[in-house]
Amino acid sequence: MSEGDLAEPLRGGPASHSGHVLPFPAAAPRTVSFDRQELQAILNLYGRKVAEGEWRDYAMDFLPDRAVFSIFRRTSEMPLYRIEKVPKLSRRQGAYAVVVSSGLILKRGHELPTVLRVLDKPLKVVS
Template sequence: MTDEQPIRLVPRNAQASAQATTGGDVSFDSRELGAILALYGRMVAAGEWRDYAIDFLKDQAVFSVFSRASEAPLYRIEKTPRLARRQGAYAVVTTTGLILKRGHELPRVLDVLDRKLRLVTT
């Protein structure tokens, strides 16, 4: 017998889920995703947003919002954990790369996108 370990074949989906549970990619937790999807639902109901995409990368998670399916995203809601102690882990970024708001608390950062109705008096 040899001292080598036997080769273990792992199905592709099982390998991806094992990587995600061992801290491979950054992702939104259920509380964060709930806040983002609540805002997304309000904006879809208002007719401003139509589609979204979620990307889980090694160093950040990105929720992209589109007004049409075939164009560049209007906004990107980014979570970058390595910036958590400095500027804050959350940011809202426009298509051109302008950071609208950055902070430590997601609901406060999302307020920049949440247009509330106000009574205008003259």
């Protein structure tokens, strides 16, 4: 093999014309993320709460075992709520959960819109 033979597969992709596959350096670790519909549902709720003045900031974390959308009243505080997606729990309790800052799970379920309703309940006037 000459140097030209080794360079050829890199120009056209990982497979050479002879069917050999060159290894890629290191594959990126897989992470869990929200899909477009899930993120749209979360951001719709978030936008309404920002308009009402309840929430001000958010953060998203994509980890190997879960995706987390954290909601803050102020940036420097602990998150008020975390919306978590844990695919490993999808057949059991449900992949989605809303967790408060103390770690208490407010709602867990198989469908994100159902779980998000716990955060979208209207406030009641107490006299």
